Ligand SMILES: O=C(O)[C@H](O)[C@@H](O)[C@H](O)[C@H](O)COP(=O)(O)O
């Protein structure tokens with residue numbers, strides 16, 4: 060079925076806008092691919108270094124140009140529960156490659172930050188920048204030019220976006236993303252959030268809080284809320300970088316290992332040495348990006364992707380804008396209720412039918428481009444499947460069921476939870492911003508209240524502790540943009556503002572910073588651009604000004620006469636505090652050159 064005319068029109072607009080970048084990009088990757096098996100351009104010395112530790116048989120294989128070699132980029136560490144399982148993946152991939160007559164080598168590692176460990180801490184100010192650093196680090200591994208395809212091991216927030224930027228920069232190579240899968244379900248996310256609010260109100264102690272947190276985050280695998288990490292898995296599957304059904308299979312299971320080995324064999328099959336050559340930069344085109352945005356809306360995905368997806372697309376010469384994302388939201392219904400957009404977690408989502416059911420429902424109405432290339436071949440229909448372990452450890456796929464196994468978690472296209480998607484762009488005299496409405500009750504989609512000004516999240520927390528946050532208000536938390544302090548997530552504020560909202564106060568937040576993909580129930584107009592550090596209007600808002608956020612009309616404004624607003628002197632604060640400590644001194648160059656939020660907040664392209 061061809062794509063819905065509105066989806067097709069937005070896609071055509073993106074194709075037109077991208078031409079000045081996309082055409083030279085395709086020329087570059089085609090000439091890079093034309094040099095054939097890349098080892099053949101290396102000198103003997105280079106090659107000897109490149110396979111010094113390989114077995115004699117592998118050296119013979121790699122000396123020629125008929126045996127494909129996989130470059131593994133791994134983001135393994137013990138800090139991220141979602142990445143800890145990757146410790147054993149390279150051995151599994153090498154074994155699968157050998158079985159299939161190929162070779163696999165770890166090309167390099169990349170750093171991976173856990174936003175859960177750094178949430179509310181100074182380290183979070185490195186988080187956004189770590190995305191581009193991960194792309195650079197992956198590039199260092201791949202620059203050895205020993206490889207015919209790349210296998211990327213990454214799951215969490217900035218890691219998958221950084222790896223996708225690398226995969227598209229090395230777009231002449233085929234690329235397969237291999238996930239580790241979600242943690243098994245522990246203490247439900249909403250119960251964890253309730254204990255947090257009780258702790259913030261002094262009704263329970265640290266022991267109870269730590270016990271609740273540890274029951275929620277209890278083992279290997281991705282945290283089970285639908286935040287940025289699990290939005291990444293959804294994106295990798297719906298954009299065709301994962302094998303069908305790979306996203307939400309728990310780590311340490313036979314099916315997980317079978318999928319990892321299948322991915323290694325598939326990577327060997329799609330190199331230039333086979334007859335299904337699938338370079339990543341050709342596979343991912345404007346339709347794949349639009350499919351990603353559609354998936355984001357249909358699942359209530361993370362607001363962080365209004366930045367990461369823009370940066371990822373740009374790496375392939377595709378210019379995606381917030382306007383595109385916002386207009387697609389008007390066309391795509393919400394089909395999934397996963398925390399913070401509901402009470403279920405990603406294990407429940409998968410059990411209800413998961414990605415295969417979601418894709419089959421969206422394809423029914425032409426809300427996805429089916430005519431796309433993927434690592435599995437041609438067409439997204441191949442992803443409308445249910446996956447299970449077959450005989451002797453193989454992966455079995457059957458067509459997705461017609462009905463959701465849990466209609467409270469996954470709806471059909473004919474009876475969606477909401478008729479529009481989760482992410483809206485806001486514009487007005489404060490600038491541009493985004494708001495996630497899939498997790499906010501409809502009665503809170505419009506809010507008008509006086510501004511309370513904070514220049515960092517600690518000030519707001521202190522005001523809460525002092526009991527001065529009374530009545531209805533819009534918290535304006537500024538100097539949190541990329542150039543100010545690296546644009547941290549301010550997710551800890553959700554607990555405090557959630558308490559006030561539950562008491563009946565109408566509250567919202569307006570910030571040039573970010574929120575977590577796990578943030579949800581408090582209306583938040585985030586990623587405000589231009590940022591305060593750049594003298595944006597958010598720096599001209601004063602205590603008591605009336606702020607109006609209208610997520611229905613897509614507007615954000617301060618009720619001050621335009622001339623008066625423009626003639627106000629923008630607030631200026633001393634940011635030297637955040638220039639040192641926890642490695643922030645290493646990222647001064649990034650703060651200086653970071654681009655605007657609506658262009659991805661990137662140091663790589665503006
Ligand atoms: O964008 C995201 O999804 C978040 O960055 C997420 O990865 C982060 O870990 C949250 O902070 C976890 O939620 P808690 O902080 O509530 O545990």
Ligand code: SF4
Nearest residue numbers: 173174175215282288
């Ligand atoms: S989902 Fe967030 S908290 Fe969980 S492991 Fe990944 S980065 Fe850390």
